[in-house]
Amino acid sequence: MAMAEQEEHNPWRDRLLAMLAEDSGEDVFSQTHLAAKAGGDSLVEVLAFRLGAETFGFNILSVSEILRPRPITILPRAPEFILGVVSLRGTVLAVADTASRLGIGSFERGKGHRVIIVNDGEEKMGFAVDSVVGVVRFAKSEMESTEFVASVDPSYLVGIGYDTKRQLVALLNTEKLCDFKLEAK
Amino acid sequence: MKQVNQATIQEYLSEAEEILDSVADELINLEQSAAEGDTDPEVVNAIFRGAHSLKGISAMFGFDDITEVAHKLENLLDAIRMGKVGCDRPVLDILFEGLDVIKGLCAQLVEKGGLEHDPTIKIFVDRILAAVEGRPSAVPSEEGEETVPESPEEEEVVEEPPSMESLLLSEETMRVLTDYELHRLEATVKDPRKNLASVFVGLSLLSLDTEMEAVSNVIKPVGEIISTLPAAGDIKPDELDFELLVAFKIGLAEAADKLAPLNARVESLLKPAKKKAVKKPPTPPKSAPAKEDTSELDDLFKVAKKPPSGGEKEPPGYESPPRTEGAPKREPEKERLQPDTDLRSMAKTIRVDLPKLDLLMNLVGELVLTKGRFLAINERLRNEYGFTGEVLEMSKAQKELERRLGELQLAVMDVRMVPMGQLFSKLNRVVRKILHGSQKKVNLDIVGSDTQLDKLIVEDISDPLIHVIRNSVDHGIEMPDDRVISGKPPHGTVLISASQQGNYVTIEVADDGAGMDVDRIRAKATKLGLIKPDEDYDKKKLLDLVFLPGFSTKDQVSELSGRGVGMDVLRKNVANISGMIELDTERGKGTTVKIILPITLAIIQALLIETSGEHFAIPLNTVLETVVVEEEHLRSLEGRPMLRLRERTLPLVEIGSLFGLNAEKRRPPFAVIVGIAEKRVAFGVDALLTQRDVVIKSLGTRLMNVRGISGATDLGDNRTVLILDVAEMIEEVYETM
Numbered sequence: 001m002a003m004a005e006q007e008e009h010n011p012w013r014d015r016l017l018a019m020l021a022e023d024s025g026e027d028v029f030s031q032t033h034l035a036a037k038a039g040g041d042s043l044v045e046v047l048a049f050r051l052g053a054e055t056f057g058f059n060i061l062s063v064s065e066i067l068r069p070r071p072i073t074i075l076p077r078a079p080e081f082i083l084g085v086v087s088l089r090g091t092v093l094a095v096a097d098t099a100s101r102l103g104i105g106s107f108e109r110g111k112g113h114r115v116i117i118v119n120d121g122e123e124k125m126g127f128a129v130d131s132v133v134g135v136v137r138f139a140k141s142e143m144e145s146t147e148f149v150a151s152v153d154p155s156y157l158v159g160i161g162y163d164t165k166r167q168l169v170a171l172l173n174t175e176k177l178c179d180f181k182l183e184a185k
Numbered sequence: 186m187k188q189v190n191q192a193t194i195q196e197y198l199s200e201a202e203e204i205l206d207s208v209a210d211e212l213i214n215l216e217q218s219a220a221e222g223d224t225d226p227e228v229v230n231a232i233f234r235g236a237h238s239l240k241g242i243s244a245m246f247g248f249d250d251i252t253e254v255a256h257k258l259e260n261l262l263d264a265i266r267m268g269k270v271g272c273d274r275p276v277l278d279i280l281f282e283g284l285d286v287i288k289g290l291c292a293q294l295v296e297k298g299g300l301e302h303d304p305t306i307k308i309f310v311d312r313i314l315a316a317v318e319g320r321p322s323a324v325p326s327e328e329g330e331e332t333v334p335e336s337p338e339e340e341e342v343v344e345e346p347p348s349m350e351s352l353l354l355s356e357e358t359m360r361v362l363t364d365y366e367l368h369r370l371e372a373t374v375k376d377p378r379k380n381l382a383s384v385f386v387g388l389s390l391l392s393l394d395t396e397m398e399a400v401s402n403v404i405k406p407v408g409e410i411i412s413t414l415p416a417a418g419d420i421k422p423d424e425l426d427f428e429l430l431v432a433f434k435i436g437l438a439e440a441a442d443k444l445a446p447l448n449a450r451v452e453s454l455l456k457p458a459k460k461k462a463v464k465k466p467p468t469p470p471k472s473a474p475a476k477e478d479t480s481e482l483d484d485l486f487k488v489a490k491k492p493p494s495g496g497e498k499e500p501p502g503y504e505s506p507p508r509t510e511g512a513p514k515r516e517p518e519k520e521r522l523q524p525d526t527d528l529r530s531m532a533k534t535i536r537v538d539l540p541k542l543d544l545l546m547n548l549v550g551e552l553v554l555t556k557g558r559f560l561a562i563n564e565r566l567r568n569e570y571g572f573t574g575e576v577l578e579m580s581k582a583q584k585e586l587e588r589r590l591g592e593l594q595l596a597v598m599d600v601r602m603v604p605m606g607q608l609f610s611k612l613n614r615v616v617r618k619i620l621h622g623s624q625k626k627v628n629l630d631i632v633g634s635d636t637q638l639d640k641l642i643v644e645d646i647s648d649p650l651i652h653v654i655r656n657s658v659d660h661g662i663e664m665p666d667d668r669v670i671s672g673k674p675p676h677g678t679v680l681i682s683a684s685q686q687g688n689y690v691t692i693e694v695a696d697d698g699a700g701m702d703v704d705r706i707r708a709k710a711t712k713l714g715l716i717k718p719d720e721d722y723d724k725k726k727l728l729d730l731v732f733l734p735g736f737s738t739k740d741q742v743s744e745l746s747g748r749g750v751g752m753d754v755l756r757k758n759v760a761n762i763s764g765m766i767e768l769d770t771e772r773g774k775g776t777t778v779k780i781i782l783p784i785t786l787a788i789i790q791a792l793l794i795e796t797s798g799e800h801f802a803i804p805l806n807t808v809l810e811t812v813v814v815e816e817e818h819l820r821s822l823e824g825r826p827m828l829r830l831r832e833r834t835l836p837l838v839e840i841g842s843l844f845g846l847n848a849e850k851r852r853p854p855f856a857v858i859v860g861i862a863e864k865r866v867a868f869g870v871d872a873l874l875t876q877r878d879v880v881i882k883s884l885g886t887r888l889m890n891v892r893g894i895s896g897a898t899d900l901g902d903n904r905t906v907l908i909l910d911v912a913e914m915i916e917e918v919y920e921t922m
Contacts, residue, residue, distance in 0.1 A: 071905075073905040073906065073907060074846070076846060076893075077892060077894075085888075085907075087897065087899035091882065092883065092884055092896070092899075093885070180887055181887050182887065182888055182890045182891060
């Protein structure tokens with residue numbers, strides 16, 4: 001399908017999509033859903049992933065990269081949802097179990113699992129997910145309220161949309177997910 | 186001419202230059218605000234403080250001419266801020282000229298290594314004196330000091346203009362205010378553009394500083410805080426109430442709105458104006474004429490923007506200051522610049538952003554890791570091909586690399602090291618501030634200002650040190666009369682000494698005050714259930730209890746007659762930089778607080794161990810020895826495993842169980858004996874792996890407070906290993922004993 005006219009050339013986004021394509025072996029664009037009406041409707045691009053039977057997503061603007069499975073060093077005395085830490089090109093990052101963070105279960109560590117590195121503007125951190133689906137686009141105006149996603153604390157959600165297969169994708173509030181701090185006792 | 190060595194001159198210059206730069210900026214601000222008819226008291230104050238500091242350090246270094254000039258300028262500035270002298274053109278000229286004279290003297294220091302006696306200095310100083318003694322103001326100042334000439338008899342009913350009598354301040358309050366504060370009140374009362382008000386706010390004791398700062402930050406842009414007074418009222422146990430006297434530039438309703446979120450109340454300080462019949466006064470010359478006179482200056486000033494002032498924070502890197510923007514304005518002042526003064530910096534030092542240094546350290550760290558890989562490859566080659574030919578060459582090259590890298594590492598670490606002397610001058614100021622208004626007399630003696638510490642550590646230790654000194658001055662040192670009665674000299678002494686031992690720096694703060702009453706501590710601890718009533722404890726153990734949270738609280742201060750609040754906070758802050766803190770005291774003689782810190786935090790040698798299936802790194806400088814654990818050395822104390830090592834019995838801790846990992850309950854084959862200062866702990870481990878250099882990486886702001894872990898390191902093959910914070914772990918183990 002044709003790209004929307006407002007698409008800017010965004011080099012890291014291309015890199016991210018290329019990474020996804022390489023990873024899943026498919027043409028990721030077949031997954032994208034162009035929901036925009038005529039130009040002027042702003043788009044939200046979302047990196048969609050699975051947690052159990054549900055699909056969630058991060059705004060692609062906050063996604064920095066996607067890591068293949070690698071050993072995660074356990075960090076004792078960290079909050080429940082923290083799986084541990086990994087080292088990424090010289091920086092140590094925390095990795096969270098996304099499902100546990102959302103309070104809907106726990107991470108499976110199955111074959112297709114990935115760690116999505118997000119940047120909330122301050123420090124990066126990783127979120128472990130069962131599998132990455134691809135990039136989905138919604139028009140902002142089409143995104144619906146989050147009333148129906150009952151299992152998750154609404155403050156973690158920004159909105160919901162539907163992908164090409166009419167699957168519900170819940171867009172997560174990256175900042176809120178990254179917002180925690182272990183206080184000194 | 187007295188010759189002074191260059192090192193000393195550089196030391197003086199690096200501080201003097203900072204002050205001169207900031208004064209220069211503020212002078213430009215002053216010029217600007219004076220042109221607008223509104224001499225900003227904050228700016229005058231800033232310049233006054235600058236001159237004062239300059240006088241101080243110049244006197245300390247023995248540069249008499251500079252001291253003299255700075256002193257007289259300080260007097261002039263004091264006269265300006267008290268309203269005795271107006272900020273007119275001739276006065277401003279003298280201030281600018283003074284700055285240039287001092288710069289010239291500094292240049293002379295660099296070129297000639299000393300100051301030659303210069304008779305023109307005396308002439309200039311006399312000119313300053315003349316200005317101080319009251320050259321008549323050409324531009325009317327805020328207060329409108331001109332006398333109102335008699336007018337023909339016309340009467341009308343007007344509101345009495347506000348004066349000091351219209352202020353809703355009690356006699357006692359007025360007495361407490363300083364001359365300067367009274368002057369500011371008077372100036373503001375008469376200024377129709379300003380509104381005098383009291384801001385009442387209650388601040389929590391625990392976060393007094395930050396809350397007060399928050400209130401100041403809201404007020405400063407819209408008003409001048411003339412005085413901060415303790416307020417009478419219901420004293421809530423955790424709160425202190427304050428009354429701030431503020432001259433607002435905005436209306437009081439607006440001010441109240443701004444301050445409402447901070448729970449502050451705003452009340453006008455003026456009694457409602459009385460009406461009376463007066464002779465109709467002619468309009469007093471207001472600021473208007475001032476504006477007309479200085480319209481030319483206005484045009485020149487339009488270009489100049491407000492440059493950032495220096496202050497005490499680290500100025501941003503080495504960017505060129507925005508002086509270039511003010512260039513067109515500089516024209517009339519060019520004649521003032523002495524021909525041989527140029528704007529190049531005279532100090533041979535450069536300010537560097539700490540993040541840049543961190544980056545350098547990181548890069549060196551990565552190099553260290555890469556070196557490690559070469560080492561490993563080298564070994565494999567050696568094993569396969571023997572120690573000949575190319576392999577031999579490679580080995581030699583690798584050794585050289587190692588040497589150079591070691592030097593680079595030391596050099597970069599050295600860049601980050603700063604002498605503790607930097608911190609100590611700040612401490613001096615703190616002591617003076619604490620003593621302000623008190624009758625206590627305290628001398629601060631400092632030994633070991635040359636001792637060097639990583640800059641970051643110096644920053645982090647500054648607050649804890651101030652905390653300790655405050656305790657010493659507030660609670661340790663007695664009133665002069667009491668001291669004399671005890672046979673001590675009337676002034677107390679606080680001795681701060683810093684020294685380096687190996688990888689650690691020890692800072693001691695010793696006062697010759699009243700000391701702490703160990704019996705009372707024992708009693709308190711027993712009452713709190715921390716110790717058993719009939720058991721014997723040595724002094725060290727008892728003093729250690731003082732650091733426990735909940736031990737010293739506000740209403741217990743008098744009982745302890747020693748330390749104030751927050752010893753537990755103090756220990757936590759010190760532990761945060763991987764340091765330790767200890768107390769020693771003798772009733773009647775004094776108290777010593779000892780803080781032990783690692784020299785640098787970035788690259789360390791570590792011992793890698795395995796326990797409970799996980800790998801950990803223990804900083805080598807905390808490791809005293811490693812031992813094989815023999816059955817016969819195992820002991821038990823109240824159910825806690827201990828290890829007997831020669832004559833000592835140490836707690837035996839299995840790291841895995843401490844951290845809640847799945848630990849097998851069996852005798853660990855090895856133990857790593859760690860210790861800091863006098864405290865020792867034996868870590869039981871399953872395997873001792875290897876020793877290597879590691880770069881400590883922070884866990885990030887979200888997770889940095891994990892207790893017992895100081896960071897993580899990358900071993901190069903995607904394996905991340907946690908680094909133990911031995912100080913914290915030792916604390917933890919001892920807390921539960």
